[in-house]
Amino acid sequence: MAEQKKIEKQLSLPLKNAVQMSVRNMKVRFGRAIIITTSILLGIAFLTSVRAGNAFNMSLILNGPEEISSLLAVDIAEVNARQGWLVSLSLLVCIVGIINAMLMSVTERSKEIGTMKCLGALDKFIVELFLLESLAHGLIGSIAGAIIGVLTMTVVYLIQYGGLIFQIFPTVVIVKDVLFSILLGTFLAVVGALYPAYISAKMEPAEAIRREV
Amino acid sequence: MAKEAIVRTIGVKKSFMLGKVPLHVLKGIDIEILKGEYISIMGPSGSGKTTLFNMIGGLDKPSEGKVYIDEVDIAQLDAYELAWLRCRKIGYIFQTFNLIPVMSALENVMLPMIFGGLSTDDARNKSRMLLESVGLGERVNHKPLELSGGQQQRVAIARALANDPAIILADEPTGNLDLKTGKEIINLLREMNKEKCVSIITATHDLKMLDVSDRVIWLRDGIIERVEDRENITIKVGEVEGE
Numbered sequence: 001m002a003e004q005k006k007i008e009k010q011l012s013l014p015l016k017n018a019v020q021m022s023v024r025n026m027k028v029r030f031g032r033a034i035i036i037t038t039s040i041l042l043g044i045a046f047l048t049s050v051r052a053g054n055a056f057n058m059s060l061i062l063n064g065p066e067e068i069s070s071l072l073a074v075d076i077a078e079v080n081a082r083q084g085w086l087v088s089l090s091l092l093v094c095i096v097g098i099i100n101a102m103l104m105s106v107t108e109r110s111k112e113i114g115t116m117k118c119l120g121a122l123d124k125f126i127v128e129l130f131l132l133e134s135l136a137h138g139l140i141g142s143i144a145g146a147i148i149g150v151l152t153m154t155v156v157y158l159i160q161y162g163g164l165i166f167q168i169f170p171t172v173v174i175v176k177d178v179l180f181s182i183l184l185g186t187f188l189a190v191v192g193a194l195y196p197a198y199i200s201a202k203m204e205p206a207e208a209i210r211r212e213v
Numbered sequence: 214m215a216k217e218a219i220v221r222t223i224g225v226k227k228s229f230m231l232g233k234v235p236l237h238v239l240k241g242i243d244i245e246i247l248k249g250e251y252i253s254i255m256g257p258s259g260s261g262k263t264t265l266f267n268m269i270g271g272l273d274k275p276s277e278g279k280v281y282i283d284e285v286d287i288a289q290l291d292a293y294e295l296a297w298l299r300c301r302k303i304g305y306i307f308q309t310f311n312l313i314p315v316m317s318a319l320e321n322v323m324l325p326m327i328f329g330g331l332s333t334d335d336a337r338n339k340s341r342m343l344l345e346s347v348g349l350g351e352r353v354n355h356k357p358l359e360l361s362g363g364q365q366q367r368v369a370i371a372r373a374l375a376n377d378p379a380i381i382l383a384d385e386p387t388g389n390l391d392l393k394t395g396k397e398i399i400n401l402l403r404e405m406n407k408e409k410c411v412s413i414i415t416a417t418h419d420l421k422m423l424d425v426s427d428r429v430i431w432l433r434d435g436i437i438e439r440v441e442d443r444e445n446i447t448i449k450v451g452e453v454e455g456e
Binding site: 010011012013014016017021024025027028111112114115116117118119120121122123125204205206209 | 267270272273292293296297299300301305307309311312313314315316324325327328329330333372376
């Protein structure tokens with residue numbers, strides 16, 4: 001009897017339904033989704049462009065003509081350090097932006113969250129919904145950002161060095177950079193959503209419903 | 214029908230801390246609600262209605278005393294079991310309807326069934342059936358904001374019935390509705406109460422509700438002032454409507 005009761009007591013939110021709900025949420029709150037995605041996009045575009053630029057430089061130094069490579073090799077270490085700072089700062093701003101936007105989304109939806117809890121949603125369902133949404137923002141933003149970053153840098157180097165660029169195009173390094181950026185962007189988006197998701201999951205249903213925004 | 218108690222509270226007290234001063238909202242409530250009963254909890258604002266209500270609904274735990282739902286002490290339940298209880302045993306209806314705005318009526322009713330582990334197809338069929346039974350068969354694909362207040366509350370009733378709960382808790386279900394629509398909702402609740410033998414507990418100060426209640430519990434300042442049976446109430450309603 002006790003065994004049977006355990007089996008009956010299953011609560012579930014199938015992934016398919018969760019994805020559906022997240023997508024719908026993003027459609028309805030499209031403006032916010034755009035803001036979050038854009039913030040990731042910009043951060044990642046910057047990161048990717050810096051890394052792609054470095055890849056081009058390295059490739060020019062190694063494979064390019066003598067006069068260019070000697071010019072470039074001068075203070076590459078110092079430039080890299082400065083760029084590292086800028087990129088870290090931009091990603092930090094980006095993650096703070098995500099946390100802020102997601103927190104706002106939690107406040108805005110507190111009634112909805114409370115209602116779902118009254119209907120039997122577990123804390124983890126709520127976390128799942130928020131993380132899924134953030135995962136989507138992160139993926140879309142960082143894929144777009146990575147592509148934009150690489151394209152921009154290619155155009156910049158094309159203008160500066162002309163067709164030479166295509167002879168020394170560092171394909172492998174750039175593909176690696178793009179993948180790294182996408183992973184990092186998605187990771188940051190999900191990390192940024194963790195705290196807001198936790199807060200929303202821990203809300204008491206009675207209180208969440210009562211709260212007027 | 215066997216007279217089983219579905220909800221039992223024993224000496225329930227609840228106090229909140231207002232800064233450093235404790236505020237005693239409930240001062241010892243003993244009630245027993247039977248299966249299939251229609252109960253109204255009445256009382257002025259601040260009498261502790263909503264607090265008691267949250268207690269019965271497993272949304273809040275008492276400071277002292279015990280609440281049994283279906284013979285289970287809710288203080289003993291962990292978060293998972295509480296969620297399960299809310300999902301399968303209790304249906305909630307709110308004054309402000311609280312439908313999920315981004316979902317259609319159909320999906321709103323499906324939601325608790327999905328949580329309860331029903332497959333999407335089964336949930337859809339049952340949800341359609343429930344919406345038909347509350348008179349919204351034509352409007353299943355409308356979003357809440359495209360429905361009138363009365364219709365939204367009907368969706369909420371269908372949603373509350375989704376997992377065949379033993380109890381429906383309705384917190385001021387007619388508070389945001391006009392006289393006529395309110396009456397329709399009350400009649401619908403009564404109908405469902407008779408049809409599905411589900412206990413309905415409403416916290417309200419809508420006097421129209423008295424007419425259909427089996428028992429009325431009057432609350433004042435955190436204690437039960439009196440409990441009245443159906444027969445004694447009807448006269449009062451006449452008075453009120455005569456105003």
